[in-house]
Amino acid sequence: xxxxxxxxxxxxxxxxxxxxxxxxxxxxxxxxxxxxxxxxxxxxxxxxxxxxxxxxxxxxxxxxxxxxxxxxxxxxxxxxxxxxxxxxxxxxxxxxxxxxxxxxxxxxxxxxxxxxxxxxxxxxxxxxxxxxxxxxxxxxxxxxxxxxxxxxxxxxxxxxxxxxxxxxxxxxxxxxxxxxxxxxxxxxxxxxxxxxxxxxxxxxxxxxxxxxxxxxxxxxxxxxxxxxxxxxxxxxxxxxxxxxxxxxxxx
Amino acid sequence: xxxxxxxxxxxxxxxxxxxxxxxxxxxxxxxxxxxxxxxxxxxxxxxxxxxxxxxxxxxxxxxxxxxxxxxxxxxxxxxxxxxxxxxxxxxxxxxxxxxxxxxxxxxxxxxxxxxxxxxxxxxxxxxxxxxxxxxxxxxxxxxxxxxxxxxxxxxxxxxxxxxxxxxxxxxxxxxxxxxxxxxxxxxxxxxxxxxxxxxxx
Numbered sequence: 001x002x003x004x005x006x007x008x009x010x011x012x013x014x015x016x017x018x019x020x021x022x023x024x025x026x027x028x029x030x031x032x033x034x035x036x037x038x039x040x041x042x043x044x045x046x047x048x049x050x051x052x053x054x055x056x057x058x059x060x061x062x063x064x065x066x067x068x069x070x071x072x073x074x075x076x077x078x079x080x081x082x083x084x085x086x087x088x089x090x091x092x093x094x095x096x097x098x099x100x101x102x103x104x105x106x107x108x109x110x111x112x113x114x115x116x117x118x119x120x121x122x123x124x125x126x127x128x129x130x131x132x133x134x135x136x137x138x139x140x141x142x143x144x145x146x147x148x149x150x151x152x153x154x155x156x157x158x159x160x161x162x163x164x165x166x167x168x169x170x171x172x173x174x175x176x177x178x179x180x181x182x183x184x185x186x187x188x189x190x191x192x193x194x195x196x197x198x199x200x201x202x203x204x205x206x207x208x209x210x211x212x213x214x215x216x217x218x219x220x221x222x223x224x225x226x227x228x229x230x231x232x233x234x235x236x237x238x239x240x241x242x243x244x245x246x247x248x249x250x251x
Numbered sequence: 252x253x254x255x256x257x258x259x260x261x262x263x264x265x266x267x268x269x270x271x272x273x274x275x276x277x278x279x280x281x282x283x284x285x286x287x288x289x290x291x292x293x294x295x296x297x298x299x300x301x302x303x304x305x306x307x308x309x310x311x312x313x314x315x316x317x318x319x320x321x322x323x324x325x326x327x328x329x330x331x332x333x334x335x336x337x338x339x340x341x342x343x344x345x346x347x348x349x350x351x352x353x354x355x356x357x358x359x360x361x362x363x364x365x366x367x368x369x370x371x372x373x374x375x376x377x378x379x380x381x382x383x384x385x386x387x388x389x390x391x392x393x394x395x396x397x398x399x400x401x402x403x404x405x406x407x408x409x410x411x412x413x414x415x416x417x418x419x420x421x422x423x424x425x426x427x428x429x430x431x432x433x434x435x436x437x438x439x440x441x442x443x444x445x446x447x448x449x450x451x452x
Contacts, residue, residue: 002415003374003394040439045374071268076396076437096264098437121298123370123398167372197372220373250374250394 070096117164
């Protein structure tokens with residue numbers, strides 16, 4: 001059977017992993033290549049890199065980091081952050097990314113999804129969304145979750161899949177950072193509307209949260225950052241636990 | 252030296268890097284003489300069959316590939332590159348492959364439960380159907396990374412399968428010609444070990 005995937009996310013700024021300090025024992029390690037190697041060793045199924053720099057210089061450093069990871073780590077790499085044009089897709093794919101995640105760039109220009117899907121295939125285009133409840137509806141947020149677009153998030157996702165998005169990252173702003181579990185209400189709703197793989201993000205605080213996620217139909221992957229970076233959850237232990245709970249994982 | 256055929260389909264960075272990582276010399280090329288000089292050939296590929304098939308025929312390298320395969324040189328297709336080894340594909344029409352392996356490429360849709368997502372994206376385990384030199388450094392049950400919406404049904408030349416609502420040809424073998432539906436260059440240590448075995452085959 002196909003396995004459920006565990007996906008650590010690394011936010012990169014100026015060549016360093018943000019929140020990566022205290023990553024490895026007493027030594028402060030925020031080097032993305034070293035962290036990627038550690039995650040690869042501990043059984044991560046895929047890595048997501050977000051470029052949170054905006055400067056041209058930062059972009060260059062990010063490209064070097066990505067190239068360096070991609071030439072040493074042989075699992076799927078997804079790259080997001082600052083993807084606004086086909087040139088941006090091209091730029092990160094040339095550095096070794098396998099999939100490219102679009103968020104605000106697709107909100108500004110929804111055609112980007114279809115253009116990229118046509119050029120690189122649906123499997124390459126990951127639609128990432130930041131979603132928050134507003135008066136009982138799910139609204140799509142932009143600018144790293146700071147701005148309410150007023151757009152109905154579920155409709156946006158359905159349209160995005162129709163345009164050619166091959167995979168979804170669903171990040172719940174309501175549960176993000178709360179560490180009390182994924183936003184299953186939102187995720188179930190999304191799963192009932194689309195049939196592409198769903199990567200759930202926001203809210204994981206402990207191993208049980210992943211087991212609970214994967215007991216829900218249509219959930220393919222769980223993404224988290226700080227709980228992995230700060231070693232609150234070890235991916236190797238998490239996978240052993242999930243397997244003991246009857247959930248198929250790659251060990 | 253392994254020649255990786257560059258016919259304008261997909262990104263060859265990871266494949267070349269992974270072979271370099273295990274110490275295998277590679278050349279990404281679209282030149283006849285490089286392919287003839289190589290010890291082994293890899294035909295990569297992502298995207299849609301029609302586009303890839305057209306691009307491959309447009310390179311004028313098909314005759315060279317057929318000659319080299321007929322001469323006994325090890326040839327491995329990866330993902331869409333594996334599918335191109337077959338006779339025909341029914342992805343958005345009916346298109347001609349190289350015909351080095353008998354059989355067709357058909358949609359997952361209709362063959363598997365509608366509850367399963369298409370394409371299959373993710374890690375799935377291998378079941379060996381035969382012995383194969385590619386399995387020298389891996390074991391049955393090892394996980395590899397798949398991304399595909401079309402597939403070859405289990406047949407005479409299927410060396411390994413994976414289960415996704417049905418038996419999917421994961422590794423195919425006919426003499427010196429072989430192929431993997433999954434991406435060995437994205438399949439962690441199991442994938443590297445398959446590439447290593449191919450480089451020694």
